[in-house]
Amino acid sequence: MDLYEHEARELFADHGIAVPEAEVVSLAKEAGPAAERLGGRVVVKAQVKTGGRGKAGGVKFAADAAAAQLTARQILGMDIKGHTVRKVMLARPVDIEAEYYVSFVLDRAAGAFLAIASAEGGMEIEEVAATRPEAVARILVDPAEGVTPAKAAEIAEAAGLPAATAPVIQALYQVLVREDAVLVEVNPLVRTTDGLIIALDGKITLDDNARFRQARWGDTETDPGDDPLEVAAAAKGLNYVKLDGGVGVIGNGAGLVMSTLDVVAGCGAEPANFLDIGGGASAQVMADGLSVILSDPDVKSVFVNVFGGITACDAVAEGIVQALESVQLTKPLVVRLDGNSAARGREILEDRAHPLVQQVTTMDGAARQAAVLANAG
Ligand SMILES: Nc1ncnc2c1ncn2[C@@H]1O[C@H](COP(=O)(O)OP(=O)(O)OP(=O)(O)O)[C@@H](O)[C@H]1O
Ligand SMILES: [Mg+2]
Missing domain, CATH: 3.30.1490.20 (ATP-grasp fold, A domain)
Structure with missing residues (x-):
């Protein structure tokens, strides 16, 4: 979860960093x-x-x-x-003498945190990083050692920041670790004309996996954005992203859904959304997912692509059948079931014999069919 600047400002203040x-x-x-x-x-x-x-x-x-x-x-x-x-x-405005850039980010590849700092902070930092990378210092921080006063001094010196920034750099690392963030950034960190070091702007991304132990964000909404369908989906706990095309897509597992989007695009149609119903794929989740997708006026056909694993295809098929009880199907639904108990799942859907539901056994074939229906509709 990304925080707003004013939320980041509060966390900085909690950790002893001066803010306006x-x-x-x-x-x-x-x-x-x-x-x-x-x-x-x-x-x-x-x-x-x-x-x-x-x-x-x-x-x-x-x-x-x-x-x-x-x-x-x-x-x-x-x-x-x-x-x-x-x-x-x-x-409250402060009188700025110099603007610096300081951030810590999780570097997964290195298995460490990365400190990035520059004496040329401010609104042009992207430009500085692109044209003069030598003006931006990058120093790995061993998470087992953390940022000691010596390490903070090393970071400040590498970036050409005054020694007075070292305690702020150390405190910023405490924000990262104590608040379970994967990114903390201050741009600009300024030196005022009277020599104070103040964080004028902050950006923090929290680690969602650690949310359970960060009680203060317990009832904070993750920002669902402005799209009403995304807001509705977020309220139902669905992993949904609205896209521009006409083929509604539902799948189990983010990887499968991503590749489904590619295959649909490869068949000459554009996907209308990303929707991962996850491992459980209960009837309720299926019904929630279908109702969000069907309320999108851009959707012309829906492609349900499920590879049965721990959740077997017969359970998914039951979910679809039950969802059809509560959701009025208004657009053609193409279902591809494969994997664990696929044969049983297909039978269940055949027995239901809904006029708008058709099954195709391969992912490519089903995507083609959904694309044809969307382009015709
Ligand atoms: N309290 C303040 N007093 C004086 N100047 C400020 C203050 N807050 C911001 N500024 C000036 O405005 C500039 C832009 O502010 P800020 O960094 O918050 O926005 P931004 O960088 O455009 O936003 P973002 O970081 O989201 O890109 C700063 O670099 C600084 O020069
Ligand atoms: Mg800024």
Whole structure:
């Protein structure tokens, strides 16, 4: 799960990293009083889970409370790379002398964490990394040793950051480890004109597998995005992503679904979605999945591609039959069952003899059929 900047800011503060005083509002009329409390002059910052907010006009200075309200009104509702701005953070401005970049990321290949740091932080960091990679230091951190004061000093020195950043680098690593993050990034980490080191912007990605032991996020919604079908699917706990085509796809296992998308595309049709119903594939999950896919007006046909493993095909077939009781099928459904108990599963569907359901025994053949139906529909 990615955190919003204001959530990252809170975690930084919890771990002793200096951050600017700030407030979050979702209505423009709340921005004025909030700015007043912060001293009048503020930076108004769009809270969206994507980068490049500044360049998109989502980070603006306001000279006083009245200006803050107007600026908040401009930024709220703005679209930044497909993300609608629903909240803005108002932050007390600081006088910047230098902007740095510091991050820690899990490096799976190395089996370690990677510290990335640069003395040329700020909004052009991607440009710096692309054109002058030598300006960006990369140092592996052995997770068994962690970031000691000596290691933090080494990272700061390699990147050309002042020694005063070392304690912040160490604290940032604590955020990574203690909060179960796979990425923490501060850009910019600044040195103010009076010599303070302050984190002005933060990005944190938490490890979803560790969520059970991070109680504070227990009831935080994972951001389902703006697509109403994705919101509905997320509410049902489905692993669903909306795509642009006309063939609805349901499969068991992310790998199988990914290859199903490829095969459908190879048959001259575009998939309408990714939907992995996982290992269980109960009747309820099948019904939930079908109802989400069928409510997508772009869907012209549905391809259910199941390879029976621990969940046998007869259980999946029963699931489809039961789903047909609760979901009104409005589009043709092509089913391919293979693997464990495939023969029994096919029999169950044949006995049900639904006029809109047809079975094809191979993945290629079924994809072709679903593509033909979608292109005709
Ligand atoms: N509290 C602040 N005081 C002074 N300047 C600020 C403050 N917050 C941000 N800025 C300035 O605005 C720039 C952009 O802010 P920020 O890094 O938060 O947005 P961004 O980098 O465009 O967003 P993202 O990191 O999502 O791409 C910073 O590099 C900094 O120069
Ligand atoms: Mg930034």
